């Protein structure tokens with residue numbers, strides 16, 4: 001029996017802010033990521049500390065041009081079609097549709113761009129999978145309202161969501177609300193456009209903003225079910241099981257606590273805050289302001305599937321000595337797991353953890369899973385003739401897809417797999433170009449030099465075969 005079900009959605013995943021470029025074209029407004037340069041200031045800004053809401057002359061902002069997908073999407077989609085993609089995950093840039101976020105009327109040029117993009121995918125029978133918010137908020141909403149800390153964002157988001165759900169109701173049948181909703185706890189500017197003033201209670205603001213996003217997510221689910229009854233709409237978690245470093249019950253409890261960061265998904269999938277989240281709020285003296293009707297809304301409008309990204313597992317410990325040995329580069333901060341190798345950016349490589357994570361999510365939520373991100377960020381060195389032999393990437397993906405098959409054998413309902421960055425794009429965490437995930441190489445470096453020419457890597461044909469054999473040939 002084939003492991004992967006018929007109609008399994010093989011493909012790739014992208015995000016507007018990491019691919020499109022054309023940051024002010026077609027009437028688009030500035031988004032948060034347009035204020036994130038490469039280099040040391042990026043991290044400061046990502047964590048909510050910014051001193052200007054306009055790009056600066058002496059900084060390089062990779063999102064401004066990115067890989068110019070805005071102008072080159074036809075060429076790129078033709079390459080994805082050549083690989084046999086069944087699905088392509090993209091996000092809509094909020095500021096292309098509502099340049100300021102609080103505009104009364106949407107921007108027609110922005111709407112038309114995505115119409116054209118979805119038509120191009122449909123031309124090749126590629127199913128669009130659309131994230132409504134992937135790490136970008138119109139800058140005006142940050143400046144004028146304080147972004148997601150302000151309840152008004154819920155209304156602006158609802159208007160935006162209803163606009164795109166209505167416009168693309170015949171073209172898009174798979175939707176997702178917020179990308180990696182738990183990211184706002186780690187990179188609050190990236191996940192929610194949050195900027196903190198000196199001395200503010202950051203944790204209180206983050207959880208209040210999270211509540212607003214959860215309400216907005218439920219409203220988008222409601223609208224999607226009303227406007228496109230045959231569509232599916234999911235949530236999206238940055239997943240990765242946390243292992244205890246030892247069998248010491250303190251470590252086990254710590255790992256459990258760390259994993260419970262995914263309480264967001266309990267709210268989105270089960271419709272209510274779990275008891276441990278309420279306890280966490282109590283113990284930390286956090287007060288989440290809710291409006292009348294919020295609880296009912298969350299309860300009545302849960303998601304159809306659980307979208308998640310998986311790059312690595314994490315490890316937790318309570319031992320101060322062990323805690324000194326952190327893996328670098330992973331925004332989720334984890335102690336190094338002595339059994340695992342890491343990527344060049346310090347992310348633990350753990351294919352079996354993928355099977356474990358998928359099983360845990362399935363056991364916990366009993367809703368179909370959609371793997372909407374997985375992949376290896378690595379440096380590719382083209383040979384003298386321009387070819388790229390990315391066997392390390394093939395190795396990573398092969399082992400992960402194999403373990404996804406094991407999870408399916410375990411009985412986990414997985415509807416699709418869109419690997420991250422099927423074409424090289426800007427890294428979300430570092431802004432680098434050299435952290436490449438693609439089957440397709442893009443000639444561009446960290447400083448923005450290069451022709452942007454696309455070249456197939458060795459993994460291109462490999463993935464093509466995986467899809468053609470429905471995961472039988474790895």
Ligand code: BG6
Pocket residue numbers: 015018135179180238309373377420426427428429430435
């Ligand atoms: C996820 C994001 O966090 O991981 C993507 O949803 C991101 O936007 C991806 O690009 C990989 O992370 P990075 O930092 O290597 O780009």
